[in-house]
Amino acid sequence: MAHGRTDQAAESRGQTRQVLTRIGVVVAGYLVYVLAVSVLPLGARAADALPANSDAQVLLGQRVWRASGCTSCHAIYGLGGHTGPDLTNAYSRMGEAYLRTVIGKGVRAMPAFELSDERVDAVVAFLKHADRTGVYPTSSAFAPVFGVGR
Template identity: 40%
Template sequence: MNEQKQNLSVFIILILLFTVHTYTVYTSGTENINSTRMNTSAIKGKALWQKNNCTSCHQIYGLGGYLGPDLTNVYSRYGDGVKSFLNAGIESMPVYSFSDKEQQDLLEFFKSLNESGFYPNKDVEKTWYGNIKIRDKTR
């Protein structure tokens, strides 16, 4: 084989490796991306969350105001007991008067948030091909 042909085959091999690597990085870990869906009640709860600007004091996945705690996994902490906080006016949280139905909707919202993942999430693993695997609730 002359030198030019050798260079060409090395070049083609590199292109192939690059293609396989790119394909792997962009397609692995995306299988369960839509596995958390909100039911109608949770969607109403999200609307209440937005309308009442809860995020001015609370964070979801670390984003939001810092007067109250992060609520991403509040459902894991208290389960249905989350409802007892909503109208209680604890500390500097305003006294709301959510109906039973609205409390249930907010609870469903927190439930689906909780199913979507962990925060803070420090359980991160690097794969040999350079991707990052974080602990999630879908597998």
């Protein structure tokens, strides 16, 4: 009888170990899964958010903006020249086609610029970026001084 009880105890210990092993496998598997779903898509999402080269294009546009002297006559966020209007929100006020025409052909006191298509695309991308990331005038209190968009 005593012998039987020992066998039973050993058997139930074995079962307990088996159950614990299974729980361990399930928990470990779950942790691997959680790690995989939380870490793997991060790279994919970051890559999806930014179209290829969009950053590089905006940076090129900023260089064109400086090199062509746009900033001597135009301001972004109110900073820059004031011969022409502030262009922070020019993109949404005028649209892309008008911007291209003005840059390429000039208008009144705005000189025409002979820039390659790549450079025009870049400066338009730069103006689009400025439009998306900022608003100028920042408050209507500035409007009587600079005029809306000036």
